[in-house]
Structures are given as C-alpha cells and as structure tokens.
Amino acid sequence: MAIDVLHVPTGSANLPHASDEPQVLRSTPLAQAALAGSVALVGIAATLPLWGESSWMREFVEIACYFVFASMWNLLAGYGGMVSIGQQAFFGIGGYAMLALANFAGVNPFLAIALAAMAAAVIAVPVSWVAFRLSGGYFAIGSWVIAEVFRLGIANVSAVGGGSGTSLTALRGIAKATREGVTYWVALAAVVACIALVYAFLRSKQGLALLAIRDNETAAESQGIAVRRMKLAVYVVAAFGTALAGALYFVGNLRISPDAAFSVNWTAFAIFMVMIGGIGRIEGPIVGALVFWALNKFFSDYGTWYLLGIGLLAIVATLFFRQGLAGWAQQRWGWELFPTRRVLKP
Amino acid sequence: MDTLVQGLLLGGLYCLFALGQSLMFGVMRLTNTAQGDFIVLAGFAAIAAAGLLAWHPAFIALALLPLAFVAGYGLQRWVLNGALGRDPLPSLVVTFGLAIVIQNGLLQLFSADPRSLDAGALATRSVAAGGTAVGVLPALIFAIALAATAALQWLFGRTRLGRAFRAVSDDREIAELMGLDARKVYAFATGIAFVLIAVAGVLQAMRTTVSPSDGPLLLLFAFEAVIIGGMGSFWGTFAGAMLLGITQQIGFRLDPGWGIWLGHLVFLAVLVVRPQGLFPKTRG
Numbered sequence: 001m002a003i004d005v006l007h008v009p010t011g012s013a014n015l016p017h018a019s020d021e022p023q024v025l026r027s028t029p030l031a032q033a034a035l036a037g038s039v040a041l042v043g044i045a046a047t048l049p050l051w052g053e054s055s056w057m058r059e060f061v062e063i064a065c066y067f068v069f070a071s072m073w074n075l076l077a078g079y080g081g082m083v084s085i086g087q088q089a090f091f092g093i094g095g096y097a098m099l100a101l102a103n104f105a106g107v108n109p110f111l112a113i114a115l116a117a118m119a120a121a122v123i124a125v126p127v128s129w130v131a132f133r134l135s136g137g138y139f140a141i142g143s144w145v146i147a148e149v150f151r152l153g154i155a156n157v158s159a160v161g162g163g164s165g166t167s168l169t170a171l172r173g174i175a176k177a178t179r180e181g182v183t184y185w186v187a188l189a190a191v192v193a194c195i196a197l198v199y200a201f202l203r204s205k206q207g208l209a210l211l212a213i214r215d216n217e218t219a220a221e222s223q224g225i226a227v228r229r230m231k232l233a234v235y236v237v238a239a240f241g242t243a244l245a246g247a248l249y250f251v252g253n254l255r256i257s258p259d260a261a262f263s264v265n266w267t268a269f270a271i272f273m274v275m276i277g278g279i280g281r282i283e284g285p286i287v288g289a290l291v292f293w294a295l296n297k298f299f300s301d302y303g304t305w306y307l308l309g310i311g312l313l314a315i316v317a318t319l320f321f322r323q324g325l326a327g328w329a330q331q332r333w334g335w336e337l338f339p340t341r342r343v344l345k346p
Numbered sequence: 347m348d349t350l351v352q353g354l355l356l357g358g359l360y361c362l363f364a365l366g367q368s369l370m371f372g373v374m375r376l377t378n379t380a381q382g383d384f385i386v387l388a389g390f391a392a393i394a395a396a397g398l399l400a401w402h403p404a405f406i407a408l409a410l411l412p413l414a415f416v417a418g419y420g421l422q423r424w425v426l427n428g429a430l431g432r433d434p435l436p437s438l439v440v441t442f443g444l445a446i447v448i449q450n451g452l453l454q455l456f457s458a459d460p461r462s463l464d465a466g467a468l469a470t471r472s473v474a475a476g477g478t479a480v481g482v483l484p485a486l487i488f489a490i491a492l493a494a495t496a497a498l499q500w501l502f503g504r505t506r507l508g509r510a511f512r513a514v515s516d517d518r519e520i521a522e523l524m525g526l527d528a529r530k531v532y533a534f535a536t537g538i539a540f541v542l543i544a545v546a547g548v549l550q551a552m553r554t555t556v557s558p559s560d561g562p563l564l565l566l567f568a569f570e571a572v573i574i575g576g577m578g579s580f581w582g583t584f585a586g587a588m589l590l591g592i593t594q595q596i597g598f599r600l601d602p603g604w605g606i607w608l609g610h611l612v613f614l615a616v617l618v619v620r621p622q623g624l625f626p627k628t629r630g
Contacts, residue, residue: 083435085379085442130614133621134573136434137377141569142617145610148566152607264562268446275439304450311446318439319428 024342026203034337042192049181057184058252059293064187065249066269067289068194070277072241073270075198078280079207080234081214083136085267086143087242089127089150092261093120094243095250096154102170104159109170110186113247120243124236132231144264151262165257168250183252190244195338199282201237202340210234211340214280272314278324282338287325348478349595355480357591358488359553361584362546363564364571365494366539368583371572372502373511373535374430376437380445382564384540387448388414388547389556390456393463403465407548411541418540423533430532445561452558460555469552487549494542495584501538502580511535515578563606570613576623585624 048057069091077083097116102109127146134142155163171179201207212220213227221227250256269292270285277288299306317324329335363385370376378384388410395406429436471482502508513521514528522528550556550564567590575586590609597608616623 077435083438085438130618133617136375137371137379137438138569138573140434140438141377141379141566142573144562145566145570145613149607149610149614152603152610156603156607268442271439271442279435304454308447308450308454311443311450315425315440315443315447318436318443319425322436 024344026342027339028336030335031337031339038195042188045188046185049177049184054177054180057180061183061187061248061252063289063293064191065245065252066273066292067285068190068245068248069242069266070270070273070285070288071194071198072238072245073267074274074279074281074285075241076234076238078274078284079202079210079214080231080238081217082231082235083140084131084143085140085264086131086145086147087238087270088262088264088266089143089147090120090124090239090242091246091249091266092147092150092154092258093123094246095256095261096160097243098247098250099160099166099168099256102168103166106170109168109251110182112170113186113244113251116247117240117244120246121236121240124239125232127239128232128235131235132228147262147264151258154262155258161257163258165255165260168254168256171251171254183248187248187252190248194241195282195286199338199340202282206230206233207340208342269310272310274324275314275317276324278326278328279322281324281326281330282340283326283329283336284324291325349599350592351478351480352484353592353595354588355484355488355591356595357588358484358491359546359549360567360571360591361491361587362487362494362542362549363568364575364583364587365491365498365580366542366546367565367568368572368575368577368580369498369535369539369542372578373515374532375434375515376426376430377434377441378539379438379441379565380448380561381543381568382566383445383448383561384543385547385550385564386556386558386561387452388544389463389551390452390461390547390558391544392548392551393461393556394456396463403463403548403552407545410544410548414540414544415537418543419533419537421540422536423529426536427529427532445565449558449561456558458557458559460557461551462555463548463551465552483553487553490545490549491584491587494545495580498538498542499580507534567609570609573623574613574616576626579623579625582623582625589624 048060069087073084073087076087094113094116097119098109098112101107101112101115107115131139131143131146154160160166202210209220209225209230212223212225213230217227246261250261273288273292274284275288276291277284277286295306295310299309302309321328323331363382367378367381370378391413392403392406392410395401395410396403399406401409426437426440429440431437465483468483468486472479473482473485474480500508502511510521510526510531511534513524513526514531518528521531547556571587571590572583573586574589575582575584589612593612594605594609598605600608
C-alpha cells in the first residue's frame, strides 16, 4: 500500500498510466515450454505399464524414491538452511509405519503409503523440539544421532523382526502385474506431486519468506517473518515427503530391515544428487537424480570404487562447482525451467 | 562400582575421540563429519605399519604423530579452508565426502574384517583395585586422555599459539588485521587435532578392533561428548566423555543391545534440558 503514496497525482497531465507501473515477470517462454513438455512426458509415462517391461517400472520406482528424498533434502538444506545428515530417520519411519499399517492393521498398502507419510509428519514435530536445539554443523550430526535412536529402537522391536527385519506380507494376494503397475503409478504421482508442490510453494508468499530466511535469518526476522514457524513447517513437509519415499520404496522392495531403512547412505546419495545437480534450485535434484541413475547403471558393479568416486565427485563439486549442473546451465544459457524469481520487466 | 570404573575408563577413550572435534569446532566452527573415519584410518595406518616394520606399537604410535600433524595441516590448508564460511554446508559436504572416500578406500585395501593392533602383554595385564580388576591398557588410555585434556587446555590458555587460536575464533577479520594469517592458524589447529586423532586411533586399535565401517559411530560418540560437555571447553569435553562412558556401561550392564541407545538418549536429554552443555565457554 505504501507504493500508492508515490503515485498521488499532482496534476491531471502526469496521471500515471497503467503501463508505467513496474511489471513483475514470473515466467519465461522457455519455462512455459518446459511445463508443456513435462505434462506431455508425464502423459506418455503414465501409459508405461501398458507397453513397458516390468524391470523398467522397478527401476523407475527406485529412482523416484531417490529423487523425492533428494528433493526434500534440497528443500530442507538449500531453501530452509537446515543441513541434515539424519533424514534417513523419516525414510525409515515411513517404511516401518507403512509396514505396520499394512501387516498388522490390514490397511491397503498403497493407502498406507500416504498414511505413513502423515504419521512421519506428526512425529517430526516433537523431533524438531530436540533437533532445533542445535544449529549449523551440529544440527547435521544431531539429526544423525536421532536417526540412530530410531534405528536402534526398531532393531529391538521383535514384532517387526528386530535387527534382521521382516517382509511385507500384506501384498501377498495381489497379482504381480497389478502390484507393479500400481506401485509405478504411485511413484509417478509422487514425483509429479513433489515437483509441483515445491514449485508452487516456492512461488508463493511463504516461498519468498523462506528464501529471505535462507539469505539472512536475522534480517528476515526483523522484517516480520516468523522464522521459527517457517523452519518447522519446512522440516515437517520434508519429513512427510521423505517418509513417502521410504514407504514407497519398501512397497516396491517387499522387505525391510532397520539397517536398510535407516542407512545413512540414503542421505549421502541425496547430498550427492543435490550437490551435482545444483543446490537451492528445483531443477537441481532432477538433474542430480538423472546423473545418479546413469552412474548407478554403468558403474555400480565397481562397488567400493564406485562409492569412492561418488564421494570424490561430491567434494570436487562442492569446492569448485558449487552452482551444480543446473546452475551452470542457467548461467551459461539462461536456462531456468522452473523459475521462482520475481524479475522486474525492463 | 565396577560399572562406574569401567565407564570412566571407556570415557577416557571417548575423550580422546572428542578432543580433536572440540578443538576444530572451537577454533573455526568446523564440524568434521569425517572425525571417526580419520580415527579408523589412523588405526589402520598403525596396523599396516606394524605389519611392515615389526616395531613396538609405542614406536609406531610416536612415528605416526608427526605424519598426522602434516596430514591435518595440509588438509586444512589446501582443502578445508576453501570450504569454510558463514554457511556450514560446504564444509559439511566436503568432510562427509571424505568420510565416504576413507571408508571405501579402507574397505578396498583391508577388506571388511575387524583388525586390531597387537599391544603384547599390555593388552591383557590388569591390576586389582578397590574390589574390581582394572586393565592396565584402559588405565593408561585414561591417563593419556587426562594428560591430553590438560595439555590442550594449557596450549589454548597459556601459549602464543593458543592466543592465536582464541583470536581467530573470536573474530577472524580483526585477528587478521592484527597480523595473524587465519588460514595458517586454522591449519595448525587441524594439525594438532589430527595428532589427537592419531593417538585415539592407535589406542582404539589396541584396546578393541577397528573396521572400515566403524567411523560414523565413533563420530557420534565424539560429537555427543563435545555437546554434553559444552562447546569450547576441553574439561567440559572430558566430563562429557565420562558421562557418556558411564551411561553406556550402565546400559550394557542392563542389556547388551541397549548400551549405545541409552548413551544417545542421555545425549538428547542433555540437549533438551541444557542445550548449551554442562560447561560452556564459547557461543556457537
């Protein structure tokens, strides 16, 4: 409203015309083309169960889980400024909550995926009371301790098989083709929803507040942004998404164990994807997941050497290539497929 | 009583894990997520050297210390300094990447089997004291932890180098205006932290075993000791390590599956009740 004061007409001759108002650009032709292309691609992808091979669907489900995890880590670290090495806590909680709901309560496993994600979001609130006591580097390791508490806790619960884990028996009666097709559709929907929600959120007013917090927490607070509430919201949303990925992964995998569900490798791979793709960009985890998928396909047979190379790549990217591939493409060619900036029209 | 003594002795080892972490955080706010992996690496270096040279473990340990200092100095000077800044993300990712590189490198070289460093008769000797048997090696580790804490506190509080550490810790820009080269001061701090890491690694390999995947757990113990004790205080770290050691020992006594879990829970409880730690000196 303060802007209007500047436009108080002093005479009829210089009444401001509508076209003199500063106009904010929020999209580009490229971004609109990307959006149309994405919709077409998703449309084609949705028909895959009708003509594709089941190994393709399994591969997609797996990479979709990695992507959703990485995308949530990007939201948390790249936008919320909360660098966590403990997001595997929510991945595991998602997996185990889904299993408990499906095996013991008789809930449809696919419905249980969504319920498990909600359960993790609820659990994230008390967890944040502890985790938010720490900040910066100590938040990162503190959240890892919390993940270990969940891992060791579940490893001592004999109802879910203790340390050696258990199987998802609730899917027993469903035909293999149906199971694989539905799992694939859920994974596709999760990927689309993940991108769409993060995109919509970052373009909203709350997204702007989040960016302000990331750039300078104190300054953001002095402008009236409720920093603590905002951070909590991001933490809970990230827990929801990560748990969704976890529940989905173990529906596809049919077997769960504490060491697999709460493995720190989940977060390690997410960090790798986000750093290679470009942190703090929606495109980052997408590019990172594609790179990770390709590397995994061609080099995972090398085992330890492959992981060693992934670690080295993450170090080199962080030290010398901090903008990541998506950031580089934006600087080099001005590509920005999901613009969240507000640019004044010249 | 026995549990208490064993807990204190375990705490001595955890104190050595944690001192390097405490020093690096105190001087440059750097969280070294590869702390545990460097400890394991030092243990494996000592084991490999013992296999090649057939020296007494004590000499191997002494020979390892200057190497560790040089490694730490170089790492900070040419790698980690580039990742420091207001944003903790780069240094976290770089040290986390180093952790993965070390784990997989050791796995490739030494396989996944746990190994230990043969300390000869020292490893099994024990003396009876106050109705409980105290191993000579654990007691020695406790004494080394006590000495290292005292030495570090003296270095920090009473020497020129310690003054430089405190100066760059308080305000890097002002310290640099006064003629300090912060990058070199940081490198010295990491060098000293790596000497402590080498001591911890050799003693860990002597007392129990090391395997390539042990690193993360050692990191968490070190971190918990630092936070329980309060940031920036070495005696605080010592006390934190003792509390952690005793808690774990009590947990192990109750049920072998719950010892580490109980240690984590006490850490989280301290975090909720007293987030600044028991004896805080510097502010984050």
